[in-house]
Amino acid sequence: MADEQRDVIEVLEHDHREVEEMFAELESLRGAATDEARKRRKDVADQVTIELVRHSVAEEVLVYPQVDRKVSAEQAERARKEHAEAEETLARLEKLDADDPRFDDELATLMREIREHIAEEEGEMFAHMRQVIDADDLRKLGARVEAFKKVAPTHPHPNVPNEPLPRLAAGPAASLFDRMRDLATGRGTSD
Numbered sequence: 001m002a003d004e005q006r007d008v009i010e011v012l013e014h015d016h017r018e019v020e021e022m023f024a025e026l027e028s029l030r031g032a033a034t035d036e037a038r039k040r041r042k043d044v045a046d047q048v049t050i051e052l053v054r055h056s057v058a059e060e061v062l063v064y065p066q067v068d069r070k071v072s073a074e075q076a077e078r079a080r081k082e083h084a085e086a087e088e089t090l091a092r093l094e095k096l097d098a099d100d101p102r103f104d105d106e107l108a109t110l111m112r113e114i115r116e117h118i119a120e121e122e123g124e125m126f127a128h129m130r131q132v133i134d135a136d137d138l139r140k141l142g143a144r145v146e147a148f149k150k151v152a153p154t155h156p157h158p159n160v161p162n163e164p165l166p167r168l169a170a171g172p173a174a175s176l177f178d179r180m181r182d183l184a185t186g187r188g189t190s191d
């Protein structure tokens with residue numbers, strides 16, 4: 001069992017690939033005129049939001065503190081700032097219908113922000129983590145990230161600071177509220 005556990009970098013990079021696939025689908029549906037295609041764009045935008053929020057909060061609570069201590073405080077701080085900016089974009093995007101002209105603009109902003117952020121994490125931060133954190137600890141952290149994502153919030157909460165303590169303090173109420181809203185509206189259920 002322990003041998004099958006993916007390490008934290010594998011877990012996070014797998015999430016990144018899923019997000020990129022959803023971005024590619026959103027781009028392929030750009031300018032689509034049918035109601036069905038517009039609905040699909042909104043659904044995929046909701047799914048990408050859910051994934052990005054869970055992933056980002058898990059990184060902020062479990063991964064960036066390690067980066068802060070063992071890799072580079074500057075890299076951790078930059079990553080938190082980038083999360084905060086993307087979270088503002090997600091919050092604006094969430095309020096828009098797919099036929100609103102601002103939807104495409106916000107989506108384009110989000111994709112640019114996240115693609116740059118992913119490139120920095122994979123190109124710098126994760127590479128440095130592998131050098132300074134031993135393989136067993138990376139695997140244990142992978143298990144914690146997977147477990148945490150299951151209970152993390154699913155909607156952007158840009159007013160909550162992107163630090164572990166405020167995230168954890170707001171977490172149980174935010175997650176429960178988010179998941180109840182999702183159940184009530186059917187958000188994130190189609191794939």
Ligand SMILES: [Fe+2]
Pocket residue numbers: 012016055059118121
């Ligand atoms: Fe990430």
Ligand SMILES: [Fe+2]
Pocket residue numbers: 056059079083117121
């Ligand atoms: Fe990140």
